Structures are given as C-alpha cells and as structure tokens.
Amino acid sequence: MEQAGNKSGLFIGVVAAIAALGGLLFGYDTGVISGAILFIKDQFALTPAREELVVSAVLVGAIIGAALSGQVSDTFGRKRVIIATAVIFTLGSIVTAMAPGVSLLIAGRLVIGVAIGIASFAVPLYISEISPARARGALVSLNQLAITVGIVLSYVVDFLLAGQKSWRGMFALGVVPAAILGIGIFFLPASPRWLMSRSLVHRAREVLRRVRAGGNVEKELSDIESSLQQETGGWKELLKPWMRKPLIIGIGIMFFQQVTGINTVIYYAPTIFEFAGFGSASVAILATMGVGIVNVIMTIVSIKVIDRIGRRPLLFIGLAGMVVSLSALGLAFGMKGLSHILKWVAAGSLILYIASFAFSLGTVAWVIVSEVFPLKIRGRAMSLATMSNWIFNFTVAMTFLTLIEKIGKAGTFWLYAILGITGWVFCYFYIPETKGHTLEQIEEHWRKGLGPRDLR
Ligand code: BGC
Numbered sequence: 001m002e003q004a005g006n007k008s009g010l011f012i013g014v015v016a017a018i019a020a021l022g023g024l025l026f027g028y029d030t031g032v033i034s035g036a037i038l039f040i041k042d043q044f045a046l047t048p049a050r051e052e053l054v055v056s057a058v059l060v061g062a063i064i065g066a067a068l069s070g071q072v073s074d075t076f077g078r079k080r081v082i083i084a085t086a087v088i089f090t091l092g093s094i095v096t097a098m099a100p101g102v103s104l105l106i107a108g109r110l111v112i113g114v115a116i117g118i119a120s121f122a123v124p125l126y127i128s129e130i131s132p133a134r135a136r137g138a139l140v141s142l143n144q145l146a147i148t149v150g151i152v153l154s155y156v157v158d159f160l161l162a163g164q165k166s167w168r169g170m171f172a173l174g175v176v177p178a179a180i181l182g183i184g185i186f187f188l189p190a191s192p193r194w195l196m197s198r199s200l201v202h203r204a205r206e207v208l209r210r211v212r213a214g215g216n217v218e219k220e221l222s223d224i225e226s227s228l229q230q231e232t233g234g235w236k237e238l239l240k241p242w243m244r245k246p247l248i249i250g251i252g253i254m255f256f257q258q259v260t261g262i263n264t265v266i267y268y269a270p271t272i273f274e275f276a277g278f279g280s281a282s283v284a285i286l287a288t289m290g291v292g293i294v295n296v297i298m299t300i301v302s303i304k305v306i307d308r309i310g311r312r313p314l315l316f317i318g319l320a321g322m323v324v325s326l327s328a329l330g331l332a333f334g335m336k337g338l339s340h341i342l343k344w345v346a347a348g349s350l351i352l353y354i355a356s357f358a359f360s361l362g363t364v365a366w367v368i369v370s371e372v373f374p375l376k377i378r379g380r381a382m383s384l385a386t387m388s389n390w391i392f393n394f395t396v397a398m399t400f401l402t403l404i405e406k407i408g409k410a411g412t413f414w415l416y417a418i419l420g421i422t423g424w425v426f427c428y429f430y431i432p433e434t435k436g437h438t439l440e441q442i443e444e445h446w447r448k449g450l451g452p453r454d455l456r
Contacts, residue, residue, distance in 0.1 A: 008213035009135075015211070016127045016139040018184035022082060022119035023143035024177050025089050027150020029112050030058060031292075032174065034267060035158025035285075036167040043167075044102050052398075055267075057106045059394040061113015062120065066390055069118040070383025077198075078126040078191045078379075081118060086182035088115035090175055097172035112174075121386035125378065128370035129191040130211060133438045137306035140370050141363040145299045148358065150177075151266060152292040159285060193375055193439070196224045223440040227375050230447070237377045238384070242446050246372040249430050249452060250385035256423035257365040258392035260322055261416035262357050264400045265291065265350060275333070275409060276346035287347060291354050298358035310435040311364045315427040318360020319420055325353035326417035334410030361423075364431075365389075371434045374443040429453070 033055055041051055073081045092115060095108035123143045131139040154170075161169045189211070195204035201221065208217045237243065265272065269291050270284040278284050302314060332345035373381035403412045432455040434442055445455050 008211055012131060012135075012139065012211045015130060015188050016142045018181070018188055019082060019123050019126050020142040020146040021177050021181035021184065022085055022123040023146030024150040024153070025085075025174065025181065026116045026119050027147035027152075028154045028177065029089070029093075029116055029150075029174055031151040031154030031266065032158060032170050033058065033109075034270070034288075035155070035162060036170045038162075039165045039167040040105070042165075044105075046102065050102060053106055054102070054109060056394065056397060057109035058113035058116060059390060059397060061110040061115075062117035062390040063113075063387055063394065064110075065114035065117020065119075066121050066383050066387040067117075068114075068383075069122060070380040072379075073122055073125065073383070074194075074197070074377070074379035077194050078122055078129065079185060079188060079194075081122045082126060083182065083185050085115050085119045085122065086178050086185065088112075088118070089178035090182065093171055093174040093178060097168045097175075108171075117386070117390060120389070121383050124366045124370040125382050126191055128367075128439070129193040129378075130189070130207075132212060132215060133436060133441075135307055136371070137311065137363075137367050137435065138303045140367045141299070141303045141306060144363045144366055145296070145303060148292070148296045148299050148362070152289065152296055155285075155289050155292050159289070192220075193224055193378075196221070197228055197376060201225075220438070223438065224375065227440045227443050230374075230376075235377075235380060237374075238381060242449065243374075243377075243381070245430075245452060246374075246446055247381065247384070249372050249432070250369045250381065251388045252426055252430055253361075253365045253368050254385050254389035255392055256319075256419070256426060257361045258389060258396055259416070260319075260357075260361070260420045260423055261326070261396065261400075261413075262361070263393055263397055264416075265354060267397060268400060269350070272346070272350065277343045278347075291350060294351055295354050295358045295362070298355045299363060302359045302363045306363060306367065307435060310433050311368060312427070312431055312433050314360045314364050315431060316424065318356045318358075318364075319424040319427065321356025321359070322353055322361075323417050323420040323424065325349040325356060326413050326420055329353070330410045330413035330417060333408070333413065368431060368434065371439060371442055372432070372446075374446070375439065 037051065037055060040046065040054060046054065069081055088111060092108050092112035095111065096105055099105040099108055124140050127140045127143060128136055157170055157173055189207040190203070192204040192207040195207065204224070205217060205221060208220060212220070238247065269288040273284040273287045278287060306314060326349070328345060328349040332342050332349065369382055369385045400412070403415070407415070430452050432442070432452040434455065437455065442455065
C-alpha cells in the first residue's frame with residue numbers, strides 16, 4: 001500500500017513537472033527580451049515608441065491569450081489547451097527568430113504572448129485539479145518555480161549570446177522547452193475534474209486511481225459530482241452574489257501581485273542598478289542574474305512550507321519584507337546624504353525585495369486563484385483573474401519609466417510600498433487559508449455564504 005502511495009506520489013510529481021514546462025516558457029519568453037532588445041534596437045534603428053512596442057507586444061498577447069482560453073479550456077479540456085500552447089510557442093519562436101523586419105517580429109512576439117497568456121492560466125489550473133489536497137500548494141507552485149528558472153535561463157542565454165549579438169538565437173532557443181512540453185503532455189492524463197464535467201465518469205475514475213493510490217477515489221468522485229450539479233456553468237454564474245467573494249479574492253490578489261512592482265525589477269533590474277551607480281553593463285547584468293537566482297531559491301523555500309504553514313502566513317511575512325525593502329529603496333534614492341552608500345542599500349533592498357516576493361505573492365497568488373473558484377466555471381473565472389494579472393502587469397510596465405520622470409525614483413518606490421501596505425491589509429481580510437482543504441470543500445464554503453477568514 002505504502003509502495004503504491006509512493007509510486008502515485010512520484011507519478012503526480014512527474015505530471016506536474018511536465019505541465020510546469022509551460023511555466024518555464026512563460027519565464028523564458030518574458031525574460032529573454034531584456035537582452036535581445038539591445039541588439040534588435042541597433043539592427044533596425046528602432047525609435048523609442050517602436051522599441052516599447054516590441055517589448056510590450058508579449059504582454060498584449062498574454063492579455064488576449066488569457067481572455068480567450070477560459071471558455072476553450074472548459075469546453076475542450078485543460079490538456080488540449082496546453083498542447084495548443086506548445087504548438088503556438090513553437091510557431092512564435094520560429095517566426096521571431098527568422099523575422100526579416102520589425103513588423104513580423106512584433107507579430108511573432110504577440111503570438112508568443114498569446115501562448116504565455118494561455119499557459120499562465122491553464123498550467124496551474126490543470127495541476128490544481130489533478131493534485132491531492134495535502135500537496136496541492138507545492139505542486140501548483142512547481143509552475144512558479146519553472147517561471148523563475150525560465151527567467152534565469154533567459155538571462156544566461158542572453159549573456160552567452162550577447163557576444164555574437166545573436167538575438168535570433170535567443171528567440172530560437174525557446175523552441176527546445178516548447179518541443180519537450182509538446183511531447184511530454186501526450187503522456188499526461190486529462191484532468192479528472194474536467195472529465196467529470198463532461199460526464200466521463202469512467203475515465204475520471206481511471207485517472208484518479210492512478211494518481212491517488214490509497215486515497216478514497218469514490219468519495220472524491222461523488223464530491224466532484226455534487227459540486228457539478230449545483231451550477232449551470234455559464235458566464236452568468238460569475239455574476240451571482242455568492243461568486244463575489246472568490247472573484248474579489250482572485251482579481252485582488254493578482255492586482256497586488258503586480259502593482260507592488262515585481263516586473264519593474266524583472267524587466268528593468270539592470271536599469272535600476274545603473275540608477276544606483278553600478279556603472280558597467282556587465283556588473284549590472286551579473287547583479288541581475290543574482291536577482292534571478294535569489295528568486296529561484298526563495299521559490300523553493302516557499303514550496304517547502306506552503307502546505308505546512310499555509311498560504312496566509314507566507315503572504316504576511318513576504319509582503320512585510322517587500323514593504324520594508326521598497327521603503328529602503330525609496331529612502332536610498334530620496335536622501336542626498338546617503339548617496340555614497342546608495343549602491344549597497346539599493347542592491348541589498350532589491351535582493352530582500354525579490355526574496356520576499358518569491359516567498360509570498362509569487363507562489364501564493366497563482367495557488368490561490370487555482371483554488372478559490374467553483375469547478376463548473378473554474379476555467380472562465382480563472383481566465384478572468386489571469387487576464388487581470390496581465391492587464392496590471394502591462395500597466396505597471398508601461399508607467400514605470402514615466403513615473404520615475406514625473407514623481408522621481410524615491411516617489412515611485414514609495415508608491416509601490418504604499419500599495420504593498422494596502423496589499424497586506426487586503427490579504428489579512430480577504431485571503432482564505434486553503435491549506436489542506438479539497439477544492440470541493442472550498443466551493444462548499446462559499447456556497448454557505450461564509451467569509452474568507454472563516455475558512456481555516
Ligand atoms: C508573476 C510574473 C513575474 C514572476 C517573477 C510571477 O508569479 O506573475 O509577473 O514576472 O512571478 O518571478
């Protein structure tokens with residue numbers, strides 16, 4: 001029995017890891033542009049406006065991808081949507097690597113963005129639906145780990161190919177993980193919860209037997225069945241009063257994940273290091289890699305504890321760390337007298353900031369949105385939350401440099417710090433402790449009209 005349990009534990013780990021390759025692509029393809037843009041800009045003599053378009057096309061694509069895929073994943077299944085993602089990633093990588101001019105390059109980045117948008121919601125959704133409650137947080141967070149590894153990989157590739165100025169090579173290498181994902185996904189089972197929603201009970205039972213050796217499969221099936229009987233599954237369901245809380249939670253946590261400034265660091269770290277007085281480009285790139293590696297390490301720490309100490313404590317600790325580090329950054333940039341130690345305060349603050357984010361909002365936000373919505377409309381609701389994530393991401397990326405110009409560096413970081421404090425308060429009142437509960441128990445909780453903090 002124990003051996004069977006270990007085997008199914010290993011199997012579910014492998015399943016989650018293969019699906020998480022979608023996260024690796026998300027990280028790689030968002031990170032790769034930071035290095036590639038330097039050479040693209042030169043080769044095509046881009047104006048700043050065109051440059052912005054090349055960089056942000058991915059974000060616009062991701063908004064579209066996240067918006068489109070909700071209904072598609074409810075209709076055709078999570079697994080088919082992930083297969084489509086691998087195909088779109090491959091096509092987009094080929095187009096961008098071979099683009100003869102800027103227009104096709106922008107089109108290719110837009111297509112890659114669509115794939116990122118789909119992957120960013122379909123992967124956590126799939127993993128969450130196939131995982132046992134006791135390990136769901138850690139398994140879904142494998143996706144976040146893959147995102148952070150993808151970002152570091154993209155920095156490394158950018159660094160290695162910078163000598164040859166080969167931006168085409170940087171984009172082309174994205175094909176490798178896309179192909180592995182495309183092949184790997186054929187070996188994965190369909191989501192048992194989606195199978196049940198299509199009345200494929202027999203197949204759902206088969207999948208659950210493979211992934212739950214020793215667990216009570218019949219009980220899980222009947223819980224899923226009764227949750228399915230309660231809703232109609234249309235968009236209208238999202239407007240019902242009992243859906244309000246999960247929607248506020250899902251969109252709210254995505255709002256705070258983005259408006260506390262994470263992607264100003266991921267996309268502009270070298271710029272921030274330069275502001276702080278690290279003169280040479282290579283030092284700035286090395287420091288940026290340091291940021292990427294701390295991001296990976298603290299994501300691993302978070303995964304280790306998320307199912308033990310729970311989602312809420314992670315958010316409280318991490319958001320506090322983010323607020324402290326953002327305030328320190330603001331102070332360092334704001335106080336003239338500190339200019340001689342600015343470099344070190346800035347570097348230390350950025351490291352504390354990324355560590356705190358990775359430990360909290362990085363992992364927890366995606367876990368929470370994969371857990372709080374009822375089964376029949378989980379795809380649609382989660383795509384809405386994911387779409388908001390990309391809209392907020394886009395807004396912050398597009399306003400960062402302007403904000404610095406208008407309210408200064410110190411003001412900008414203080415603004416993110418204030419939003420961090422607001423985020424802490426939001427999490428305190430709105431984020432439920434979902435640790436150890438099955439998805440059906442969480443759904444039942446909303447149905448009873450209970451509040452987020454009543455779930456323990
Ligand atoms: C966020 C991304 C961010 C990444 C950094 C993810 O959870 O959604 O916007 O770039 O974490 O690790």
